[in-house]
Amino acid sequence: xxxxSSRLLELLALLQARRDWPGGELVDRLEVSRRTVRRDVERxxxxxxxxxxxxxxxxxxRLRAGTAMPPLLLDDDEAxxxxxxxxxxxxxxxxxxxxxxxxxxxxxxxxxxxxxxxxVRALGAATMTPPxxxxxxxxxxxxxxxxxCRDAERVRFGYRGRDGRRSRREVExxxxxxxxxxxxxxxxxxxxxxxxxxxxxxxxxxxxxxxRFEPRDLPAADAAAYVADSxxxxxxxxxxxVTVHAAADAVRRQVPSRWGTVEPIDDERCEYRTGDDxxxxxxxxxxxxxxxxxxxxxxxxxxxxxxxxxxxQRATRHGGRT
Amino acid sequence: xxxxSSRLLELLALLQARRDWPGGELVDRLEVSRRTVRRDVERxxxxxxxxxxxxxxxxxxRLRAGTAMPPLLLDDDEAxxxxxxxxxxxxxxxxxxxxxxxxxxxxxxxxxxxxxxxxVRALGAATMTPPxxxxxxxxxxxxxxxxxCRDAERVRFGYRGRDGRRSRREVExxxxxxxxxxxxxxxxxxxxxxxxxxxxxxxxxxxxxxxRFEPRDLPAADAAAYVADSxxxxxxxxxxxVTVHAAADAVRRQVPSRWGTVEPIDDERCEYRTGDDxxxxxxxxxxxxxxxxxxxxxxxxxxxxxxxxxxxQRATRHGGRT
DNA sequence: CGTATCTAGGCCAGCATCTGTCCTCGATTT
DNA sequence: AAATCGAGGACAGATGCTGGCCTAGATACG
Numbered sequence: 001x002x003x004x005s006s007r008l009l010e011l012l013a014l015l016q017a018r019r020d021w022p023g024g025e026l027v028d029r030l031e032v033s034r035r036t037v038r039r040d041v042e043r044x045x046x047x048x049x050x051x052x053x054x055x056x057x058x059x060x061x062r063l064r065a066g067t068a069m070p071p072l073l074l075d076d077d078e079a080x081x082x083x084x085x086x087x088x089x090x091x092x093x094x095x096x097x098x099x100x101x102x103x104x105x106x107x108x109x110x111x112x113x114x115x116x117x118x119x120v121r122a123l124g125a126a127t128m129t130p131p132x133x134x135x136x137x138x139x140x141x142x143x144x145x146x147x148x149c150r151d152a153e154r155v156r157f158g159y160r161g162r163d164g165r166r167s168r169r170e171v172e173x174x175x176x177x178x179x180x181x182x183x184x185x186x187x188x189x190x191x192x193x194x195x196x197x198x199x200x201x202x203x204x205x206x207x208x209x210x211x212r213f214e215p216r217d218l219p220a221a222d223a224a225a226y227v228a229d230s231x232x233x234x235x236x237x238x239x240x241x242v243t244v245h246a247a248a249d250a251v252r253r254q255v256p257s258r259w260g261t262v263e264p265i266d267d268e269r270c271e272y273r274t275g276d277d278x279x280x281x282x283x284x285x286x287x288x289x290x291x292x293x294x295x296x297x298x299x300x301x302x303x304x305x306x307x308x309x310x311x312x313q314r315a316t317r318h319g320g321r322t
Numbered sequence: 323x324x325x326x327s328s329r330l331l332e333l334l335a336l337l338q339a340r341r342d343w344p345g346g347e348l349v350d351r352l353e354v355s356r357r358t359v360r361r362d363v364e365r366x367x368x369x370x371x372x373x374x375x376x377x378x379x380x381x382x383x384r385l386r387a388g389t390a391m392p393p394l395l396l397d398d399d400e401a402x403x404x405x406x407x408x409x410x411x412x413x414x415x416x417x418x419x420x421x422x423x424x425x426x427x428x429x430x431x432x433x434x435x436x437x438x439x440x441x442v443r444a445l446g447a448a449t450m451t452p453p454x455x456x457x458x459x460x461x462x463x464x465x466x467x468x469x470x471c472r473d474a475e476r477v478r479f480g481y482r483g484r485d486g487r488r489s490r491r492e493v494e495x496x497x498x499x500x501x502x503x504x505x506x507x508x509x510x511x512x513x514x515x516x517x518x519x520x521x522x523x524x525x526x527x528x529x530x531x532x533x534r535f536e537p538r539d540l541p542a543a544d545a546a547a548y549v550a551d552s553x554x555x556x557x558x559x560x561x562x563x564v565t566v567h568a569a570a571d572a573v574r575r576q577v578p579s580r581w582g583t584v585e586p587i588d589d590e591r592c593e594y595r596t597g598d599d600x601x602x603x604x605x606x607x608x609x610x611x612x613x614x615x616x617x618x619x620x621x622x623x624x625x626x627x628x629x630x631x632x633x634x635q636r637a638t639r640h641g642g643r644t
Numbered sequence: 645c646g647t648a649t650c651t652a653g654g655c656c657a658g659c660a661t662c663t664g665t666c667c668t669c670g671a672t673t674t
Numbered sequence: 675a676a677a678t679c680g681a682g683g684a685c686a687g688a689t690g691c692t693g694g695c696c697t698a699g700a701t702a703c704g
Contacts, residue, residue, distance in 0.1 A: 056701025
């Protein structure tokens, strides 16, 4: 019976929307007898979703956290919030959950009603470009590729190679990998008969072809290793060494561990080592510490910071007058 | 029957995990006859979740986006990604969905299994403190308060007033409001018999008491208006006026509209107006534009930037030597 | 301290539903 | 043209669901 199942879902939705639900109210909402409400609660419990119940007046039912995730029943706004949140989580590249975030995003976008999708897109446009204005991955492209990976569908896109040359590709995507603030696609290129990795920010108009393929095995333990391997030859990676005039603990609190290591020198200073392949971003990360510091390496970073400092100085020279 | 309902949920989970499912595979997974799979699909359609079906070999079933959100069936990792994503979305304060993100977060955390909650907390610790090191809201506190608002439960916390005085409070929370990079709680303070607003970053150890109360009506159209009103007297708000040496369009692309207005001056320059009550943050936002600029107002910002510029200059003076 | 209010859960009767099997039909791929 | 796969009607047997009635236990309130 479809009414029983949908009533169970409705009950779950109610129990998720608010914490406490007196039985009487559930009777009104679900339009069944008191006895059936009790039975529905029992059914939820059988399904593994623990529903607490408190007797007496002011008692009622309450959905507790169990051992497994129950189905999430979201209203429109919540679905949008989750989509937007996942997009930023996929981009942020700090927590180490980017790949999972993309997977969840794909799952959500597959069933996201059209009108909500529009709203998400509109909100996405209002998001700040990450500092440095560096290459950004279009979240749209990200989900297109991730979906194609999941469903084993060929994708087509234009690619700007490292040397600036453009080419059209049609490949069998294997997996998406997030490495050091960048997204890479590991894929089999049938035209070349070999595996290739592509930087997502160099893709142009990626589109799913709808052509299914039989997934192949990557010639590596896992995709992340493969990509790391194949781009290790790539240049442009900066390792910064900075002396910070603040206690190591204080700096550690401010900087996530993924972004480098902090070692105390004495009570008032510490050495901060961090790497990135985007100078602008690296410079900002250090400048925003908000305390005195000295940069030792690399020279490019020193030059970059110097230029930034000069720019700020110039900007404030006139300042007093206006 | 619990088996029918749970089988429907399982089917939904499968259809969300991958896009295409041949009927035969579903038969294996669900351990029912082919006919029943067809009937289950039919049931899902009746519930409003459009399932596409393709006849012929290589055909199968596929869950499409419909007009309503279906229940989301998440695995552990995805649930974590969503929790983390929502936390950042709640903090980011740029997209205008912070309040909804918190609502969704409360819903999710209510049913999040304990072991997942631990993992989320561990990941949360790895997140970067927003630049400026300014006052940050503990996501934990945020959800505690939001939950209490939703469930009409009194909360207890210590509060550091603007003058630095500490006090213990026990209030009836009404709603959480996000305003200009800060979170506020509008609540009825029974001890004082009046409405108060509290800045969340000034709360200490907020905790739910479990004592329910009867919600009152705020003496204002909506909570946001009330909070905006009651803090409008508060000082320390800076309005920046900056001339940026870049085309207005380019700047607009980089800066979300919520963070101020950009007006062209000529083809190569524009005026950027933006406000915040955190100087450090304001300074960074401007410095990270990455192009030449001049700051006209306010003088505090000029001073702040000047100090920052000097700090960077000092930091790079030694740089060449090492 | 007693009473009212709430949930728990067994039992029953009647009814509706679900399942697997068997069937034909139509669409699609090879 | 043949094979594969989904659609969906019919049927019989088994199963499950619902509401009503009951008693028991816990809690809040006067």
